[in-house]
Amino acid sequence: MINFQYLRTTTAKSAIALLVKDKNAKFLAGGTNLIDLMKRGVTAPEKLIDINHVPLKQIEQIGNKIHIGALASNSAVADSALIKEKLPLLSWALQAGASAQLRNVATVGGNMMQRTRCSYFYDTEMPCNKRQPGTGCGAMEGFNRMHAIFGASEKCIAVHPSDMCVALTALDAEVVVANAKGERKIPFKDFHRLAGDTPQLDNNLKADEMIIRLEIPMNNLAKNYHYLKVRDRASYAFALVSVAAAFELSNNKITDIRLAMGGVAHKPWRLTASENFLKGKEATLSNFEEAAQLAMKDAKGFGGNDFKLKLAPNTIIEGLNLAKSKV
């Protein structure tokens, strides 16, 4: 690992002040992704600003929203009685990710900022437009069974690896970010971005901004929900395809529904067309099957990941079935 300057701070204000001072500075929270990338030479910041002592670990209900601080650990959120009761989908998604050791250290903000696990991104001998813009995409015609089937660009077919973010997209979370001048809110579905012509950018957080907290509105989705993650081994592996499904039933009709997928795009993939189709309909297998077909409308395989074209709709249907049989 190339050495770097290490700074520690206790307030968001001074953290932001330090960040804007230096183009090659990065925040250090749990470090479970960043330190790994630095060891592999994928990234080499000249300055790390340790923000672990900034008081942003709260998990609380304020009015009709749940607030979660950017530095709350993945395990603290997953094990929180409040989250288990009000937002069980989020708790399930978090427990499907990483390992118990990593979840103890990894933070909410860090989870959102984690980089893709594309093997071409990680291997510094390989071309990668995300790691080094202009060098090409090794995955496009290479080993791409883990890669995107939705929203891929000609420059990058990497996927966002998070489980937590799939649930947060489904739950209509908002991200509160701050710079030196003040705060702004970003709807979670707009926080991450598609690769387009600038795959080096994973999200819409600006260079002078820091993630402060999440705000998640209350809902009636704590009865019928499921996070279904399909992967190469039973635990501790990134998703081939995952589905966050939650709905509210009234007289057997779906009154509110949230569907999002992981492992299929450069960002958590919300299935709006499928949601709109299912709204007001009965929770039946045939409706679930039709919704799954709608979700696959613009899907495209790249050879190694063609199996996802079949796996994805099946996972949607199974996720909805499991959400239905939850009660």
Place this chain on the structure above:
Amino acid sequence: MKSSDQKPNQGDSRRDFLKKSSVITAIALTPSVAVKAAESNADERFAQLFEKIPLELTVNNKVYQTTVEPRVTLLDYLREELHLTGTKKGCDHGQCGACTVHVDGQRVNSCLSLAVMNEGKKITTIEGLANGETLHPMQAAFIKHDGFQCGYCTPGQIMSAVACVREGHTGSRAEISEYMSGNICRCGAYPNIVDAIIEVKEGGEKV
């Protein structure tokens, strides 16, 4: 060992002079000083000073004061500086769990944590688990149930297993397997490891 500065024959380079000078104490990472340093564009001069950072932490109930380069991981610090080699380096990338230790009572991968991030924290390694010559119940259970073959993953498995019991994630074999999934055993001792954890849980001894 009080400080890695006490190595003999280190000579008196400019760097050593800086280390020994009182300046280093003054910039012991009080945030305001760090901020001031950055804001006054003193970065280059401070880069020298920041090359080694004062660190105080407690490992197995013993306090250590030293200075480390920021890039030194907690794992390397434990093994190379403190010579506590019970904690193993497997993949060094957070994928195998061989480096699992407890930080303030929680299990973590020491390979993905910088030593300097653990300022003031209490670390427990496999060496700190036994009570003198008396094995920790989890150590005894691993031996009884043959919870290992080559033994390389075992310190990490045991640290993780103790945390698993403390966390209360031992409701079923499936739950134990799920919460132990961050520890890989290439010899495949998994069923015996689960047996050992169940015995400790059912034994009801404080872990």
